[in-house]
Amino acid sequence: MVVKQRKSFNLYFILLVVVVMFGCFNNKKSSKSGDAEIVVISTNDMHAQISQFPKFATFVKETREKFPNVILVDAGDRFSGSPFVDHAKERGKPMIELMNKVGYNLATMGNHDFDYGQTVLRKRLSEAQFKVIGANIRSDGSELGQLPPYLFVEEAGIKLCFLSFIEISPTSHIPATNPEHLEGITFADFKGEADTYRKLKDECNAFIGLTHLGVYADSVLAAIMPELDVIIGGHSHTLLKEPKMVNGVMISQTGSRLHYAGVTVLKFEKGKLTDKSYHVVDLANIETPDAEVAAMIESYSNDPDFKVVVGKAAEPMKYKENVASLVTDAMADRAECDFAFYNSGGIRLNTIPAGDITKGMIYQIEPFDNYVVKHELSLPEMKALVLNRFNSETSNEYRRVDLFISKGSYTILRDKTGKGVDVVFKDKNGRKLNEGRRYKIGLSNYVSTTYDFSGKGKGEKSLSITEAVMQYLQKAGPVVYNKKRTFINPK
Numbered sequence: 001m002v003v004k005q006r007k008s009f010n011l012y013f014i015l016l017v018v019v020v021m022f023g024c025f026n027n028k029k030s031s032k033s034g035d036a037e038i039v040v041i042s043t044n045d046m047h048a049q050i051s052q053f054p055k056f057a058t059f060v061k062e063t064r065e066k067f068p069n070v071i072l073v074d075a076g077d078r079f080s081g082s083p084f085v086d087h088a089k090e091r092g093k094p095m096i097e098l099m100n101k102v103g104y105n106l107a108t109m110g111n112h113d114f115d116y117g118q119t120v121l122r123k124r125l126s127e128a129q130f131k132v133i134g135a136n137i138r139s140d141g142s143e144l145g146q147l148p149p150y151l152f153v154e155e156a157g158i159k160l161c162f163l164s165f166i167e168i169s170p171t172s173h174i175p176a177t178n179p180e181h182l183e184g185i186t187f188a189d190f191k192g193e194a195d196t197y198r199k200l201k202d203e204c205n206a207f208i209g210l211t212h213l214g215v216y217a218d219s220v221l222a223a224i225m226p227e228l229d230v231i232i233g234g235h236s237h238t239l240l241k242e243p244k245m246v247n248g249v250m251i252s253q254t255g256s257r258l259h260y261a262g263v264t265v266l267k268f269e270k271g272k273l274t275d276k277s278y279h280v281v282d283l284a285n286i287e288t289p290d291a292e293v294a295a296m297i298e299s300y301s302n303d304p305d306f307k308v309v310v311g312k313a314a315e316p317m318k319y320k321e322n323v324a325s326l327v328t329d330a331m332a333d334r335a336e337c338d339f340a341f342y343n344s345g346g347i348r349l350n351t352i353p354a355g356d357i358t359k360g361m362i363y364q365i366e367p368f369d370n371y372v373v374k375h376e377l378s379l380p381e382m383k384a385l386v387l388n389r390f391n392s393e394t395s396n397e398y399r400r401v402d403l404f405i406s407k408g409s410y411t412i413l414r415d416k417t418g419k420g421v422d423v424v425f426k427d428k429n430g431r432k433l434n435e436g437r438r439y440k441i442g443l444s445n446y447v448s449t450t451y452d453f454s455g456k457g458k459g460e461k462s463l464s465i466t467e468a469v470m471q472y473l474q475k476a477g478p479v480v481y482n483k484k485r486t487f488i489n490p491k
Contacts, residue, residue: 035269036156038069040208042262044234044254046074047081047112047348048095048367050297052258054289057102059261059281061290069156072103075234076110076166076212081257081348083363084300091116092124094300101293104130106151108164109137110212110234111175115368118143118181133164133210136193142184150200158268161204163197163228165190165221166212167235171392171452176345178368178446190217194225201227206266206273208232215244215253222249229273230264243278252278259283306360311473314480317352320344321404322481323365326352327465328406330472331442335372335462340406340442341385342465343451346370347404362469372468373448373459375441379433382441383423385453386410390420392452401486403447411487 041060046052064070078095080086085094099107107130114121122144125132135149150163166175168187175187190213201207209228211218214236222231223246231251239255254262260280267275317323324347331340349364377385386403393399396418409430413422425433433439443451448459473479 034157034271036069036158036267037067038071038155038158038160038206038266038268039063039067040230040232040262040264040266041070041072042075042232042252042254042264043073043258044075044212044232044262045077045110045237045256046095046258047077047256048079048085048092049081049257050084050094050098050300051082052283053098053102053297054291054294055283055286056258056261057290057293058286058288059283060102063263069158071105071153071155071160073162073210073232074099074104074107075210075232075253076108077112077234077256078107078110080112080115080367081364083306083360083367084303086115086367086369087306087363088300088303090123091120093127094296096124096127098293098296100127100129101296104128105153106130106162106210107132108210108212108234109134109147109166111167111177114175114177114181116181118183118185121181133162134166135163135197136165136168136188136190138186138188139184142182144185150197152204158206158266158271159204160206160208160266161200162208162210163200164210164212165193167214167217172450176450178370179449180445190221191224194221198225198227205268205271206230209249211235214238215240215251218251218253219244219246222246222251225249230266230276230278232262232264239280240278241280250276250278254280306358306363308359309356310359310362310470311357311476312478313352313354313357314478315482316354317481320347320350321484321486323347323349323352324404325406325481325483325485326472326479327365327469328404328442330469331372331444331465332406333472333475334468335374335442336440337372337374337406337442338439339382339408340372341403341447342444343447344400344402344404346444346446357473359470362466366465366469368446370444370446370465372442372462372465373445374462375443375448375455375459376438377441377453377455378438379425379435381454382425382433382439385451386412386423387420388452401488403486405485406442409485409487411489413489 079092134147140146153160206229209231211233212235215238218231218233226247228249233253237256238253240253244251254260265277328340328342389402407428410425412420415421449457
């Protein structure tokens with residue numbers, strides 16, 4: 001009887017072990033290729049807007065409480081846009097600390113993420129508790145070091161592969177940043193890279209592009225790389241409240257400056273992606289900002305140096321060109337030039353109210369720490385500088401004045417097709433410039449090294465632009481900037 005009981009017990013034990021082992025095997029199999037719902041929260045083009053982080057942190061926390069499987073990613077351009085980040089004692093560090101705090105998993109490089117130079121960038125990336133990838137960035141011989149091209153992220157037994165591409169200029173073959181920051185780094189066109197990475201589709205349950213290309217280029221990528229399931233993009237600052245579908249690939253982007261967060265929901269059955277959806281969340285609707293993150297923001301913004309008054313605006317500057325006129329006048333004055341030019345994309349504060357102008361406001365206008373480069377150009381060479389940039393856009397839809405001018409004005413003359421064919425320059429008194437004279441010209445180092453003109457990369461380095469503006473304001477007294485200086489003639 002005892003023997004029978006022992007035999008029964010042994011048989012029961014064996015069966016139990018088998019069941020447990022079988023169950024564990026099934027669970028393991030299910031964890032690798034089972035049913036799951038994964039939520040990907042995305043941001044792009046935050047441009048150092050740390051004031052949004054307390055609400056964003058609350059949203060991320062609430063999402064993680066609601067859904068068990070959440071991944072947090074960023075599609076580039078974390079820096080350049082706030083003095084509290086760009087001119088912090090350690091440039092860019094507040095942004096990295098905040099991203100670590102909310103728990104980012106992964107990010108791609110944007111063009112403005114190179115703005116601080118490689119020494120600072122490498123330091124910031126070493127502090128990041130998230131991975132940064134870039135498939136078309138060749139940086140193994142640079143100070144930055146080589147970034148991984150892609151990354152596998154496993155969540156709930158589901159393997160997601162994130163592949164990253166960054167935009168490059170078709171002429172310069174680099175992203176839109178100062179070339180001085182890219183020594184030893186080369187970039188490949190994403191269209192030529194697709195074949196290299198197609199087979200990653202076979203190694204994951206979902207294949208995701210995490211890109212800094214812009215919506216148009218994302219559409220091109222989707223057309224040539226249908227292996228991708230999703231593209232989470234940035235660069236063009238496009239707010240897609242609903243996804244864009246191209247070739248079966250779902251494309252998303254959340255605008256800029258962290259006003260919105262993207263939410264991509266991926267559903268899997270037996271390891272197969274069966275449903276994908278996307279929507280945005282307006283962070284203005286988050287009622288309770290995260291207190292810990294708010295305290296971090298307060299500590300970053302309390303530097304008294306940012307509050308130092310350096311000048312006054314007698315009237316509000318209502319448009320970007322008004323603000324740019326202040327910058328170019330300061331450049332020309334302090335560098336002793338006849339004229340100065342500054343590019344539209346470099347002006348990051350579009351309006352200035354009447355009243356005190358602080359250091360913090362100047363850092364917001366020009367967060368890149370650019371400096372003046374002095375050139376000597378003939379009038380035809382000045383025309384070429386403006387026209388080459390104007391005509392670099394092949395579509396009339398995108399042609400616009402890009403270079404603002406100091407102490408004078410100019411009008412771009414177009415032909416019937418909309419192409420710029422001539423520029424009429426006038427001095428501050430309304431007189432046309434002398435065809436036979438050469439003029440001293442001040443440019444930002446970015447314009448000097450990236451724009452197409454005869455003196456490209458050959459000028460004489462002068463003073464910091466932010467310092468020039470602050471010195472000029474202290475000298476000039478209350479300033480008034482309310483007039484246009486650049487014009488385009490009708491077709």
